[in-house]
Amino acid sequence: MQDGRSWTSEEIVEERTPRRPRIADVAREAGVSKTAVSFAFNSPDRLAPETASRIRDVAVSLGYRPHPVARMLTQRRTLTIGVLTPQALAVIFSNPFFGAFFEGVALAAEAEGYALHFISPLRGSLARAMDHATVDGVVAVGLSAGHPEVEQIRAAGVPLVMVDSSAMPDQPTVDIDDEGGARAAAQHLIDLGHTELLIVGVEPPFPGTADQLEPDGVMGRRLRGYRAAALAEGIEIVPASFVVAPASIDGGMVAFRRAWSSGLRPTGVLAMSDAIAVGVLRAARDEGLRVPEDISVVGFDDLDLSQFTDPPLTTVHQPIRLKGESAVRLLLSVVERRDPFPQQVRLETRLVIRGSSGPAPRRRQEVARVRR
Amino acid sequence: MQDGRSWTSEEIVEERTPRRPRIADVAREAGVSKTAVSFAFNSPDRLAPETASRIRDVAVSLGYRPHPVARMLTQRRTLTIGVLTPQALAVIFSNPFFGAFFEGVALAAEAEGYALHFISPLRGSLARAMDHATVDGVVAVGLSAGHPEVEQIRAAGVPLVMVDSSAMPDQPTVDIDDEGGARAAAQHLIDLGHTELLIVGVEPPFPGTADQLEPDGVMGRRLRGYRAAALAEGIEIVPASFVVAPASIDGGMVAFRRAWSSGLRPTGVLAMSDAIAVGVLRAARDEGLRVPEDISVVGFDDLDLSQFTDPPLTTVHQPIRLKGESAVRLLLSVVERRDPFPQQVRLETRLVIRGSSGPAPRRRQEVARVRR
DNA sequence: CCGGTTTAGCAAACCGGTTTAGCGGAGATT
DNA sequence: AATCTCCGCTAAACCGGTTTGCTAAACCGG
Numbered sequence: 001m002q003d004g005r006s007w008t009s010e011e012i013v014e015e016r017t018p019r020r021p022r023i024a025d026v027a028r029e030a031g032v033s034k035t036a037v038s039f040a041f042n043s044p045d046r047l048a049p050e051t052a053s054r055i056r057d058v059a060v061s062l063g064y065r066p067h068p069v070a071r072m073l074t075q076r077r078t079l080t081i082g083v084l085t086p087q088a089l090a091v092i093f094s095n096p097f098f099g100a101f102f103e104g105v106a107l108a109a110e111a112e113g114y115a116l117h118f119i120s121p122l123r124g125s126l127a128r129a130m131d132h133a134t135v136d137g138v139v140a141v142g143l144s145a146g147h148p149e150v151e152q153i154r155a156a157g158v159p160l161v162m163v164d165s166s167a168m169p170d171q172p173t174v175d176i177d178d179e180g181g182a183r184a185a186a187q188h189l190i191d192l193g194h195t196e197l198l199i200v201g202v203e204p205p206f207p208g209t210a211d212q213l214e215p216d217g218v219m220g221r222r223l224r225g226y227r228a229a230a231l232a233e234g235i236e237i238v239p240a241s242f243v244v245a246p247a248s249i250d251g252g253m254v255a256f257r258r259a260w261s262s263g264l265r266p267t268g269v270l271a272m273s274d275a276i277a278v279g280v281l282r283a284a285r286d287e288g289l290r291v292p293e294d295i296s297v298v299g300f301d302d303l304d305l306s307q308f309t310d311p312p313l314t315t316v317h318q319p320i321r322l323k324g325e326s327a328v329r330l331l332l333s334v335v336e337r338r339d340p341f342p343q344q345v346r347l348e349t350r351l352v353i354r355g356s357s358g359p360a361p362r363r364r365q366e367v368a369r370v371r372r
Numbered sequence: 373m374q375d376g377r378s379w380t381s382e383e384i385v386e387e388r389t390p391r392r393p394r395i396a397d398v399a400r401e402a403g404v405s406k407t408a409v410s411f412a413f414n415s416p417d418r419l420a421p422e423t424a425s426r427i428r429d430v431a432v433s434l435g436y437r438p439h440p441v442a443r444m445l446t447q448r449r450t451l452t453i454g455v456l457t458p459q460a461l462a463v464i465f466s467n468p469f470f471g472a473f474f475e476g477v478a479l480a481a482e483a484e485g486y487a488l489h490f491i492s493p494l495r496g497s498l499a500r501a502m503d504h505a506t507v508d509g510v511v512a513v514g515l516s517a518g519h520p521e522v523e524q525i526r527a528a529g530v531p532l533v534m535v536d537s538s539a540m541p542d543q544p545t546v547d548i549d550d551e552g553g554a555r556a557a558a559q560h561l562i563d564l565g566h567t568e569l570l571i572v573g574v575e576p577p578f579p580g581t582a583d584q585l586e587p588d589g590v591m592g593r594r595l596r597g598y599r600a601a602a603l604a605e606g607i608e609i610v611p612a613s614f615v616v617a618p619a620s621i622d623g624g625m626v627a628f629r630r631a632w633s634s635g636l637r638p639t640g641v642l643a644m645s646d647a648i649a650v651g652v653l654r655a656a657r658d659e660g661l662r663v664p665e666d667i668s669v670v671g672f673d674d675l676d677l678s679q680f681t682d683p684p685l686t687t688v689h690q691p692i693r694l695k696g697e698s699a700v701r702l703l704l705s706v707v708e709r710r711d712p713f714p715q716q717v718r719l720e721t722r723l724v725i726r727g728s729s730g731p732a733p734r735r736r737q738e739v740a741r742v743r744r
Numbered sequence: 745c746c747g748g749t750t751t752a753g754c755a756a757a758c759c760g761g762t763t764t765a766g767c768g769g770a771g772a773t774t
Numbered sequence: 775a776a777t778c779t780c781c782g783c784t785a786a787a788c789c790g791g792t793t794t795g796c797t798a799a800a801c802c803g804g
Contacts, residue, residue, distance in 0.1 A: 020529055022790060033754050038792055048752060063527050068506045069444045070790035073759050078441070079504050080489070089478030089488065094676075099471050106461030106492070113495060115504060116461065117452070118488040120478070132451050132487060134440045134506060155435050157392055249680065282680065304466075308621065308654065310682040394760060405784045410762055420782060442760035445789050750801070757794075764787075773778070 021064040030058040041066060072134060080115045081331060082135035084153075086143050089120045095247060096275065096303050097320060098141075101163075104324025105139065112332055127152055137335040139163060139327045144214055161331040163323060166216030172334065172342040174327045178218055181316035181349030182225025185270055185298045188314070188351055190233050193360035194268035194296060197237065199226055200255050200280065201244040202272045222272050222300065241266065245276050252279020253286075260287055267295055267360045274299040274306045274315055281309060281356065292358030302352055311355030318349045393436040402430040413438060444506060452487045453703060454507035456525075458515050461492045467619060468647065468675050469692060470513075473535075476696025477511060484704055499524055509707040511535060511699045516586055533703040535695060538588030544706065544714040546699045550590055553688035553721030554597025557642055557670045560686070560723055562605050565732035566640035566668060569609065571598055572627050572652065573616040574644045594644050594672065613638065617648050624651020625658075632659055639667055639732045646671035646678045646687055653681060653728060664730030674724055683727030690721045 027034045032055060039046045040055035047055075058064075072078050083105060085092050092098050102116075109116055119138070122129040126149045137159035143150060145166040153160050154171075161172045189197065201219050214220050223242070230237050241264060245255035252271060256279065259266070269284075271277035277299030281291055289295045291311055299306060299315035306313040326345050333339040399406045404427060411418045412427035419427075430436075444450050455477060457464050464470050474488075481488055491510070494501040498521045509531035515522060517538040525532050526543075533544045561569065573591050586592055595614070602609050613636060617627035624643060628651065631638070641656075643649035649671030653663055661667045663683055671678060671687035678685040698717050705711040 018529075023792095024790080034791080035755080035793085036753060039753085042792075046752075051752080065503060065528060066792095067790050068504055069441060069450070070759090071792080072441045072506065073445055073761090073790080074792040076759075078506075088482055090475050090482065093471050093474040093478055096468065096471065099465050099468070102465040103462050106465055106490075110460055110462065110492060110494065115492075115494070115501065116490040118478075118490070120482060120487075122482065122485050122487070129487065131437060132440055134444065134450075156437060157390075249676075278680065304621075305677060308650065308681075395762095396760080406761080407763080407784060408782090411783085414762080418782075423782080438762095439760050442789090443762080445760080445791090446762040448789075746804090748802085751799085752797105753799105754797085755795095758792080759790105762788080765785095767784080768782095770781080771779085774776090 020067070021062045023064070023066065026055065026059050026062055026064045029062060030055045069134075078134045078136050079113060080117045080135045081109055081328065081335075082117045082119045082133050082138040082158075084119045084126070084130075084138050084140040084143065084149075086126065086147065087120070089118055092120070096305065097247070097273065097301055100303065100320040101141065101324045104321035104326075105328050106324075107321070108325040108328035108332075112328075114328075114332070130156070137161070137331045139324075139331055140165070141327075142218075144217055146214070159331060159334045161327050161334075163327050164218050166214055166220075167344070170342050172330050172344065174323055174330060174345045174347070175218075176318045176323065176347045177349045178221035179225040179228070181300065181318065181351070182222040182270070182272075183229045184225075184349075184351040185300065185316050186226040186229035188353065188357060189268040189270065189296055189298060189360075190229060190235065192268075192296065192357060195235055195360070196266045196268065197226075197230065197235070197241060198256075198259055198264060198266035198269045199223070199237065199242045200252065200259075200269065200271045200276050201242065202247045202276070203244045203251070219272060226270055240264070245279075247273045248275050249279040249282070252276035252281075253283040254279070256280045256283035257287075268357075269295065269297045271297065271299050274301040274303045274313060277313055277315065277356070278306070278309055281311075281313070291356050294361055296357040296360070298351075298357055307354065309356070314354045314357040315352055316349050317352045319347050323347060392439070393434045395436070395438065398427065398431050398434055398436050401434060402427045450506045450508050451485060452489045452507045453481055453700065453707075454489045454491045454505050454510040454530075456491045456498070456502075456510050456512040456515065456521075458498065458519065459492070461490055464492070468677065469619070469645065469673055472675065472692040473513065473696045476693035476698075477700050478696075479693070480697040480700035480704075484700075486700075486704070502528070509533070509703045511696075511703055512537070513699075514590075516589055518586070531703060531706045533699050533706075535699050536590050538586055538592075539716070542714050544702050544716065546695055546702060546717045546719070547590075548690045548695065548719045549721045550593035551597040551600070553672065553690065553723070554594040554642070554644075555601045556597075556721070556723040557672065557688050558598045558601035560725065560729060561640040561642065561668055561670060561732075562601060562607065564640075564668065564729060566638075567607055567732070568638045568640065569598075569602065569607070569613060570628075570631055570636060570638035570641045571595070571609065571614045572624065572631075572641065572643045572648050573614065574619045574648070575616045575623070591644060598642055612636070617651075619645045620647050621651040621654070624648035624653075625655040626651070628652040628655035629659075640729075641667065641669045643669065644672050646673040646675045646685060649685055649687065649728070650678070650681055653683075653685070663728050666733055668729040668732070670723075670729055679726065681728070686726045686729040687724055688721050689724045691719050695719060 023034050023037050026037045037055055040052045044052040117133060117135050119129045119133045138153060139161050141163040143162060143165050145168050163174045227237055243255050243259055245251035269280050271280055277297050280297050284291055284295050291297060299313050302315045302317035306315050330343055395406050395409050398409045409427055412424045416424040489505060489507050491501045491505045510525060511533050513535040515537050517540050535546045599609055615627050615631055617623035641652050643652055649669050652669050656663055656667050663669060671685050674687045674689035678687050702715055
């Protein structure tokens with residue numbers, strides 16, 4: 001005030017970054033109460049038509065939009081569903097399986113007007129990430145049932161649907177017939193005369209996990225399916241012929257190369273993911289093997305790209321998009337209290353026979369000879 | 373009260389679903405003020421150590437966790453960044469390009485402790501979706517500059533970084549050297565002797581858009597690159613040899629088939645996306661053409677899968693993940709007010725020559741004859 | 745003209761936290 | 775002993791909306 005001028009608070013405000021207009025600003029400008037402004041937006045029928053439209057005019061002229069966070073607080077709903085993954089999003093998004101899965105999730109969510117919020121371990125902690133997540137419900141994918149966060153989420157009273165984890169009673173879940181699909185895949189190779197099988201599983205995200213192989217997890221179920229078919233035909237699956245790899249093309253290549261150079265000479269490979277199968281395909285070819293003449297490869301998932309590989313991949317089809325859709329629909333049914341009873345959805349799988357599987361080579365030498 | 377008993381309000385509450393404990397509950401139970409509880413969580417150093425730990429004990433025994441929405445409201449930050457796409461998420465997630473892009477986005481976001489919130493047109497309206505989005509900033513990808521939402525977001529004071537849209541002054545953007553990449557691709561084919569070129573562009577998401585081809589958009593820039601190289605060699609690109617297709621394998625197949633059956637006999641195809649290029653590859657083979665002997669195909673993007681196609685795809689590499697990372701880093705630098713000056717980041721492209729391109733066939737008949 | 749019902753709009757409470765200003769008491773300083 | 779400082783904690787204001795309860799005026803039929 002040294003210049004003899006007095007500053008009104010309004011002027012001072014103008015000097016700074018223009019504050020986001022609040023409901024009170026609109027109310028003052030329009031000469032009504034905050035309530036009226038709120039009504040103008042949410043229940044215009046409680047206002048005289050001309051009042052409502054006048055308020056709205058003032059609102060747009062001020063550039064006012066109700067603050068979404070404040071609105072969430074009072075309405076107790078966020079119109080957002082959380083997608084929880086035990087791995088970093090960066091590795092999730094690189095996986096075509098999740099691409100398809102999220103497609104289904106997005107489809108069902110958008111249809112009901114919900115947005116998607118991805119929750120992944122922040123600085124290593126899923127719990128910390130959950131604390132920041134403003135969601136009406138959560139779809140957790142690939143989270144093992146024993147994971148500590150599960151209980152935390154349930155305790156927080158947030159509706160939860162688990163996808164592809166071991167079965168949990170009184171907990172909505174969505175999964176597929178992993179065992180049946182795997183059995184069909186193994187049966188297929190066995191029917192073609194294969195007896196030397198290599199199984200490539202999916203490496204669990206946390207190497208440090210105590211129970212490396214939960215018998216009830218996805219991998220456990222698939223392994224059980226493979227084994228069941230083999231056992232029925234008297235074929236033995238030795239531990240050495242079961243390896244794991246990251247669920248990627250590279251992972252599959254590395255795994256096959258390692259198995260091959262360790263002396264294994266399978267004529268049939270059962271991969272628990274298409275990405276791995278594609279990697280096996282490539283690695284096998286690099287070894288000079290012909291597919292399917294020298295070696296057969298069967299995948300799992302039936303990704304879009306699997307019909308375009310060379311040769312097209314024989315694989316176990318699972319309805320990935322539908323899985324995502326089902327999970328969200330199930331979730332929303334409990335979020336919106338339409339159906340408080342936890343449901344368990346199990347989707348079908350089926351073997352899709354394409355070009356990467358064929359009759360086993362007559363004699364093992366035939367294969368061995370090829371190797372250089 | 374007909375039974376002569378009086379109900380305390382507490383008992384009534386107990387009858388219903390157990391309310392989520394609030395900060396006041398913890399305060400009462402621990403015999404302290406709300407402030408103390410808040411301090412126990414956020415600035416424990418302002419409390420006597422034993423008080424803080426006692427409060428925390430009470431909190432866990434009650435299962436209390438601060439309500440994230442309430443916390444957002446006071447702290448004025450959501451620790452979430454929004455990803456805005458002009459198309460439905462269901463179509464976005466099916467596109468491997470976005471998979472890779474989101475990988476980069478997720479990487480940079482998670483590194484700074486931010487979660488991801490996807491904003492897509494809700495019931496057709498991006499504006500409506502934005503109104504519900506609780507984010508500290510937005511990365512908009514593929515949004516044309518003229519899109520009305522852009523102004524709305526800026527007016528709302530939400531920091532915004534635009535990726536792959538036409539350049540906007542005083543607006544942070546991230547894009548790539550589309551023109552240079554395209555020029556290199558076309559030059560490559562021309563150097564190989566190709567003169568009959570087919571260009572397949574990416575169909576814009578909104579067929580109804582007035583300016584189908586913004587000269588400054590991604591497609592406009594790439595087309596300009598193709599044209600520049602052709603023009604320099606005196607090769608003419610007639611409108612008929614420029615077609616568009618959805619950015620998918622299927623889209624590429626359909627587009628090529630249609631072009632072929634309409635009588636076009638290109639010896640070289642310039643596709644503006646790898647997905648399209650892969651589709652072209654397949655469709656060409658379906659027509660009995662050999663790649664690259666009869667026809668060469670050059671893509672754009674260099675997706676992971678492009679090195680695994682048959683033959684491996686010659687394509688223009690762009691650093692997709694880096695693009696996502698850069699966008700988020702740029703965004704966070706303004707969100708966290710480290711750098712208020714809008715920056716424009718332009719990333720390099722480079723031609724990657726693989727197996728899908730080769731010398732043009734000697735005579736055009738040579739190609740025509742192949743056709744059945 | 746009167747009692748009863750609608751209508752239009754307001755003040756205050758509330759959602760569930762954080763933050764500011766300040767207060768009483770203990771220990772240190774003069 | 776009086777004053778100062780620091781510590782540990784609290785009351786109240788605040789973030790920006792929605793919702794409840796209520797009132798004054800307008801409307802209505804009799």
